Amino acid sequence: MRIPRTLLVISCFAVSVAQAQTTDKEKALAKKNEAIELMDNGKLAESITLLEEARKLDPAEPEIVYEMALAKYQQKSFDEAMKLLKELVKKKQATGRVYAMMGNALDEMGKPEKAIDAYDEGIKKFPGEGNLYLERGVMELRRSEYNAALGFFEKGIKAAPMYPSNYYRAAKIFLDSDQEIWGMIYGEIFMNIERGSKRTEEISKLLYYTYKGEIKFESDTTVSVSFAKQNNTIVLDASQSKKAQVSSLASALAEQVMASMGKSFANGAYEMTLVKSIIGEKMINLASLNRIRTKFLDIYTQEGRDTTYPVVLFDFQRKVKEAGHLEAYNYWILGLGDEKVFGEWRSEHEQQWNDFMKWFKENRIKITEENTFIRTQIILADAIKKAAK
Template sequence: MKTIPLFLILLFASQSINAQQRTFKCNQFQNALKLVDEQKYDEGILMLKECEKLDSKDYSYPYEIALSYTYKEDYNAAISQLEKIKDYENIEDDYFQLLGNNYDYSGNSEKALEVYNKGLQKFPNSGRLYLEKGVIYESNKQYKTAIEMYEKGIQVASTYPSNYYRVSKIYLNSKDKLSGLIYGEIFVNLERTTERTKEISNLLYETYKKSIVLESKEKKELNFCKVIIDTQKYEKSKKYPFCMIFGKNFIMSIIEYNKFNLNNLSAVRSRFLKEYFKEDYKNYPNVLLNYQKIMEDNKIFDAYNHYIFQMGDKEAFNTWLKTNENDYKKFVDWYTSKENILKIDNKNVFISDQIK
């Protein structure tokens, strides 16, 4: 069996990686980026400025200079550099992100919001600019507005992972833990190999552990969310909150279990899919549950569950892996195939329906 890292490797393109795939008039550009990567910022900036003289219309050089100043925490210099190129025709949304960030870092969050909003006028589908707005509101403890920003970012850029990461952590620390569980699991599928991935893996497991009460055969409770409605007065044309549908099927799935652990959580989630896909999937579709159903049909869902929650109980995962290596290899082969990635678009994107 080939060696499999605990969290599967997935490469994410960055500004610098993309830059390395291009051809530049300045043949010292890559060397300049290397100096910056080595934290030799002043040397890198000098070399980038020489590059800028050779090709004054290329946006990459002044952007990287400003980024280097940001790394140096010389935010005023970064702002000055970015303001000089504000009229460049080839500016992307990352320009507004970096400029706004530097205003925020320098203590001017109002100006930062102004910059992000200006960027959104030009790039209305920028998930990263909604992310930055959300971060400012979250840092000011304006959680409702922060959630709105993150969820708007998810709506317009459904595969950009950072909005899922931020909003999941807010929800997981609220009464609506279910939304946090869904957002968090989607995030782990979009960003598969970072410290953030490990963090959310642990949070997901701990939240399930705290939300499922298995005290005895007679007493079983779920604490995923708080929804109180009068079913007699509720408009029949309206859908019930998704939390009610989820809870109804989940409570049916834990009846035979009296102990919470990684193996039982995996079994419960498999049982849940059977309950949910009897009928409720028609009126209450969910992109994550559909993805789970595909894995269940391919007989890899148990391995996926152990993978996705492994940071919550590393010992249990390693014990399971010793006797299930073939199943895990089958899962990894399937999961790392491009055709089997989680597919999200503006038609199936998940947005919480809970009242904030």
């Protein structure tokens, strides 16, 4: 069939336009990616030049505008960054990251209340964005409103359970309080999500120091544990022989601990299990903490507490244990608290450590909406149980 010359010309023109458009988009993407690399290396002016070129090639692409705003923000050109971000909001191309940067820019401009409004608007439009809850909580921290800050961090954990920074912030607050239990759990979850960072090293030290500070051997027959506000001191009958004391310790603890702790998660399930796990220990160091944490996991499971109080962290620890790597994992979690001993252990257990690291890289903790650990939900469950009685 013959094609009229006019239609043939139009057809060829349409194809060439489409090819040009595709080429422009590809060029824009390449320039954007190169600009991001320059930005990461601190070359902000060069990055902005490339992004401007990319925008001319693909003016409708919102990611190019966002990256331009980010470069301007890093240059501390906050007014220019805000102009670009507002453009995205106006065109309904904003994401949670856009609102987070808007809040940050407004805060840097000395407008904290407007920054809060930006974060709140972002949370309303993007309730699943963990970084918005983080930024909102940080604003409360700066006003020393710790409970309000925790509220946002824990809402962020619920909304985005694999976003690490809300765990980090919540852990830091609790590990500096008289309710360290929550910091111990949040902190270890954080380490499993964000591995190998400076913040991970910081939390490793804090967890170790908290164990050292809150488990105290007052004498051969007295140990105190204080991870949940009240200090629970367990005293054995001084007239017993040391061997008899150890053998009867479990029953003595059961009575004393239940009387002093109640049956909540914090004072009952966690601290009572921890106290039972300390039986036979005389000091706190990496080796004893490995034994204590291993016993804790066993007792917690054997007594059915994992059914009453399921904790995603303990579920993951059981997975590590089943794979044969719990000792190496415990040393990894707490090792930065005593780097010398950790280094010695790792040298003496090189194959064990390498096997663990290989397994660990391929097996990460998985936290979903269904198994997220949130302190407030545990407290609510305790309150409901108490009311029912």
